[in-house]
Amino acid sequence: MSLNIYSIDFDNVIKSRYITASTNYKFAIEQLVPLISRLEIQRNIQDSKFYNRLEKDLVKGCIMPALTLAFIDPKGIEIQDLEEMRVFLLKNIDEGFILDGIQRLNTLSRTFNNSPELNIDAILFLNIVICSSMDNLLYRMITLNNGQKPMSARHQIEILTTNMFEFEIESSDIPVLNEKKYKQKRVKIAFNKADFVKGYLAFLANSTNIENQKIIEEKLDELIADKILDSNVTDDEIEFVDIINLINRFSEDPSNFKWFKNVNNLIGFCVGIKINYPLLNNEDSESFKAAIELFEEAFKSFNYSKIKVGRMRRTLINYYVKNWGTLRNYQRLELVDVLSQVD
CATH class of the missing domain: 3.90.1530 (Conserved hypothetical protein from pyrococcus furiosus pfu- 392566-001, ParB domain)
Structure with missing residues (x-):
């Protein structure tokens, strides 16, 4: 040839x-x-x-x-x-x-x-x-295609993850995610493809602000692309597949599995983990469960009628995971006090 x-x-x-x-x-x-x-x-x-x-x-x-x-x-x-x-x-x-x-x-x-x-x-x-890794390939794809209307960053990530991972039909109660030809591991946690893409977007953009109804979709896609290009994703020592494998391990506990099925939890976690992956990678599913239960108890103290619950949940989980080593040892009221000051 x-x-x-x-x-x-x-x-x-x-x-x-x-x-x-x-x-x-x-x-x-x-x-x-x-x-x-x-x-x-x-x-x-x-x-x-x-x-x-x-x-x-x-x-x-x-x-x-x-x-x-x-x-x-x-x-x-x-x-x-x-x-x-x-x-x-x-x-x-x-x-x-x-x-x-x-x-x-x-x-x-x-x-x-x-x-x-x-x-x-x-x-x-x-x-x-x-x-x-596909993280670095996505970065190069976005630098090549950003600004070309028919090809948004969100679309690029969706099509590449579709090619790299197998998703069962989204109407399934447990749409299993399985890697194709990458690391060949079956993932216990079940993601809807749309939720998976959101988690990946958040990871690459290093931002929980990947959905904002105040911004029209076209401009939001441009903003996300800019965030990805500014996030130094190519300098990260971890890849998104490492995060998925960590989530997979934590999800051996059914309550952790249920927690990650909430897309706002997933988004916040995927951003915060970039800072604290080595620390959380040393946790087992039981210790992770205890720390998440502490967060949920503290989050119940917020007045839901006064906040945008989904946005606040993403923001605070991001902050909690970024400061995991300190905050997971707080008492509930101490944690409420700290989280209430997060913008």
Whole structure:
């Protein structure tokens, strides 16, 4: 197969391999076009009239702008030899994602079907990113797509998690979440996909303010994208899958399981845990349960008619988890006093 590797570098921001390469249209049509559907089509295929000019130019022999491919594979990060990288990419091409160039690939495919005179041996340049985690891949996706209307940060996270995890139908009483080809662990806690996405959004944005009816949805998505880009997610020592595994362990206790099923609890926890993961990772399900029961007793002291309960719950759980080492040892009234001062 035609695949040439020119350089292998390391992206210090997303801690990933960055490869420059080239192939030809034949390889792209056979191997890359099928990858379009791997992310449930990141952006809807636009009306062909927008790409009629490119279709004509391809037939004339233009050089199509480079495509960007991505892979999630920690083993690929270690490869530095050009030939070894070429073999690795050819072997794993079916696991790739098209980060940038879906419309161009679709146009190439249509041109191939409509124009026999297309030179399928023409060169096509590729930029390839190999990430160790989907957190870093999402960061790169958002930097590539932010500002493009059809592709919000929320949508990007939803389609990538759909590809990485298996969800049973959401009408199920227990919609089990199971990882696909990532760490291959079955998760005991059952998330509705929408709740899972909210938890992931909160983690990446480092903010509990991911739902706000005062802001129209389009602007809220822009705000979330900005928060993600400012949150230094690529510097985090933990990945979201680590948090899910921690929740999974705590949920061995049925009452903890029930607690995490409240999406506001999940959101607050997913933000606060970024600060205190090592500390909470040393807790067992019983000690976590005791600390959560303390929080719930304190939260009952709030006048629900005077607060927005969901928003306040997210905010206070975030604060409680961030200050876990201190607050979990407070007496109930002491905790009420401290939490009542949180904005």
